[in-house]
Amino acid sequence: MRLFLVSCFIFLLALSCSEEVSNYPVGTNFIDSDINIKIIDSFSIKAGTFRLDSLITSSSSRILIGSEYDDNFGQIKAQSYFQLNNSSFSISDDAVYDSIGLVLHYDNYYHGDTTKLQTYRVHRVTEYFEPDDDAYAFYNLSKLSYDAEPLGEVSFIPRPNTTTDSVYIPLDYNLGLEIFEQIRDDEINTSDEFFQYLYGLTVIPDTTANAHVLGFKFTSDVTIDDNSGMRIFYTEDTDDTSSDNDKQFNFYISSAADQFNAIDADLESTLINYFEDSETIISSEDTDDKIYTQAGAGICARIEIPTLRDLNAISDNSNVLKAELTFYPEIIDNDTKSELPDSFNVYVVDHKNRIVTQLTDIDGNTAYAVLSGNDDEFNQNTYYTVDMSGFVQTVLGSETDLNYALMIQFADYDKIVDNVVIKTVDDDGHPNINLAVTYLNY
Structure with missing residues (x-):
């Protein structure tokens, strides 16, 4: 048995270094095999913007x-x-x-x-x-x-x-x-x-x-x-x-x-001007395929993956190895790019936009949205990545549909007014927020 496990991990290492790993959309009928690694990156994404009722701003020391x-x-x-x-x-x-x-x-x-x-x-x-x-x-x-x-x-x-x-x-x-x-x-x-x-x-x-x-x-x-x-x-x-x-x-x-x-x-002149309360979610479809985050005022980008639990239907014998979310900020000019933070805080929220917890990875460490490609000269490949392994494990391991989503916010949201716009589709109309889950099927 020990020899079999060692052989499996050697096989996994070889596959993880290969560029020939296939992508399979949720719902496709898979052919059984002894062991293989698969990547799914065709999850549907629901993106929107909401506004928190209030943020504590006393004791911020600014x-x-x-x-x-x-x-x-x-x-x-x-x-x-x-x-x-x-x-x-x-x-x-x-x-x-x-x-x-x-x-x-x-x-x-x-x-x-x-x-x-x-x-x-x-x-x-x-x-x-x-x-x-x-x-x-x-x-x-x-x-x-x-x-x-x-x-x-x-x-x-x-x-x-x-x-x-x-x-x-x-x-x-x-x-x-x-x-x-x-x-x-x-x-x-x-x-x-x-x-x-x-x-x-x-x-x-x-x-x-x-x-x-x-x-x-x-x-x-x-x-x-x-x-x-x-x-x-x-x-x-x-x-x-x-x-x-x-x-x-x-x-x-x-x-x-x-x-x-x-x-x-004062949001009257903007596309996000009709928050009735903190449960109101303004869809990206109504805001030119964009979602918004502003510190201080409590405006938050929201990302939901409603088909994530469909992974449980693929196989009874599978383990998630890696899950990574990527999203792209809108960059108008070099000033916009220079204002991008190295990371964002990511929170798990429920269907009423109440914060459940801060996002963690599969080992329980705090997971952030981390900036990549900031040295991209032409601003074509500047994006954020989020380790979603802990979130995916929690959702798949729950006996009930948790109906959770992610909230993107600045780390010092209680004492700054910085903002960011996230594009949900690129200039060619392709999805600009993507989740890729790598899992072992055996």
Whole structure:
């Protein structure tokens, strides 16, 4: 028996290196043989797009602000909310107030056209900074009420690749003066007292320009350098003429959980403009043979293989050796190609688009959609591959029809707004999403 198994594996190795392995469509009558390897790559594919109800965007540790327009995804807008704090509240009686402002330090993330002018407006949050009663976190569709009158604004062209640089937004003089005097006069001595005075701030981008979305970094401590936060500037007279009299009182974001990004997409002008709820699937047949994924807004590409269980009808004596899915992103130009990530996360979803689990291979390791052919000069052979061995094994081994599908999404979907379009057919009308299953029949 051991000799037979060794012989089989030698035979398998020889066949796997051969280019003469035949392809058999599901439903074909096979001629019995002692042992052979077969490849099936003619599965029917159902592709579509759906939108998740909401994504948790608090605790992402990134302030995300901006607005841009895309023909495929419409107007995307990211508005950030955060609560501010300080570890101590003490200002000398000799201090003299100067000004107040909000500092936002770049963290290198950007999406859109950074050569265009953008305007940010800062508003005062007017309700206590906490999630809804039935929620434990803030989501991309969460909102807090805020004062319609801005505390300050700035228009600028960004330099997001300079991590030591920042955007400075001057705030209302009287706001700073009032905070300064209450701290100096011991009317605000604790974080709770300050929270009661200022629930938080929100930064809103102008949506009239097709501009960009930027990421800003922060830490929840008193760090001044490279940290985003609110700063009060003042002077303090001292007898030491050699010392610097210019002082700062710094308010940092109280915690990662007390910062979130409200991210929304206006899809009215797009082909994916009629999501009733998270169960709505817009077929690729209705969207020019394309499916769509956008991080932040929760738009997800969906791939279903409804005939996969038909493999069980081929033989009672067969084992899946390999299963690989390929799909091709739409590449308009070199900029589009350069924005493609090295990999996507792949999730298993049920018939109601509820996430069941992240995809794994046959050994239980997380499986990703991995970019191949990125050095393809003419963009003819740039595609993603997904190890489907674990998924195929699960579907074939189930006694019931699991009715599962795959969801394609960016890894950092909670703190970016990147997007991708996947073509379901090529320019000649041939399928552009394919599953190939290699199995042993004995």
